[in-house]
Amino acid sequence: MKKIQFLNTFVNNCTMDECLDAVEEMIAAEKKSYIVAVNVDVIIKIEKDNFLKKITDEADMVLVDGKPLIWIAKKHKKPIYEKVSGSDMVPLLCGRAADKGYSVFILGGKDGVAEKAKIKLEEKYPQINVVGTYAPAFGFEKDAAEVERINTSINEARPDILLACLGCPKQEKFVYENIDKYEAKVSVCAGATVDFLAGNVKRAPRWMSNHGLEWLYRFFKEPARLFKRYFIDDIKIFRLARKYKPGRNK
Secondary structure: OOOOOOEEEEEOOHHHHHHHHHHHHHHHHHOOOOEEEEOHHHHHHHHHHHHHHHHHHHHOEEOOOHHHHHHHHHHHOOOOOOOOOOOHHHHHHHHHHHOOOOEEEEEEOOOOHHHHHHHHHHHHHOEEEEEEEOOOOOOHHHHHHHHHHHHHHHHHHHOEEEEEEEEOOHHHHHHHHOOOOOOOOOEEOOOHHHHHHOOOOOOHHHHHOOOOHHHHHHHOOHHHHHHHHHHHHHHHHHHHHHHOOOOOOO
């Protein structure tokens, strides 16, 4: 799918259905592919992390996850069709996987969470084929032996879809550095989706998500952890929106 330039990276301007269709095409092509999503937090990280920018720029698909980015795109006169978040897309993708027979591997979450997500998916989609789960040890990215164990687990399962739920930028960097070392057709960087699938964390009400208030719902759930992110780090998006406004000399 063709990408368009948006702020400091390139994104796929697609609907949810187009995204799901594209994932199926990637699986059918049997060419290793990976998908990332950008929200306000990721855009800010990209600005100061050249490696993360490279990974995002080279991704087979980049989803726009967040109403604030949709609003910025509209203000820049480059409208984006709709918000396609990993936490919305992955359950729908799992539904298609159940219908079409695609196998799924869940990587990430605290101990036991990925397994709980597997059980919940099997309850919702009895035909789904979740071929493996793995909860990496804390600091796994610095432990070559642990990374090798992860790759071995994925290789033994050989899934059509790998859900990498390790948080940004760990999941993006893991996928980029290891995609040639494990056998999975499509790797989806899915962040906190494993907790939503497991039922450990509830999504914001649909009306809040539709009005760009999902961040506020999450903040009230975890104020201590999210205060810095939302009220110190993420306000930098206003500066970046000005910096990358089309026609402006940077």
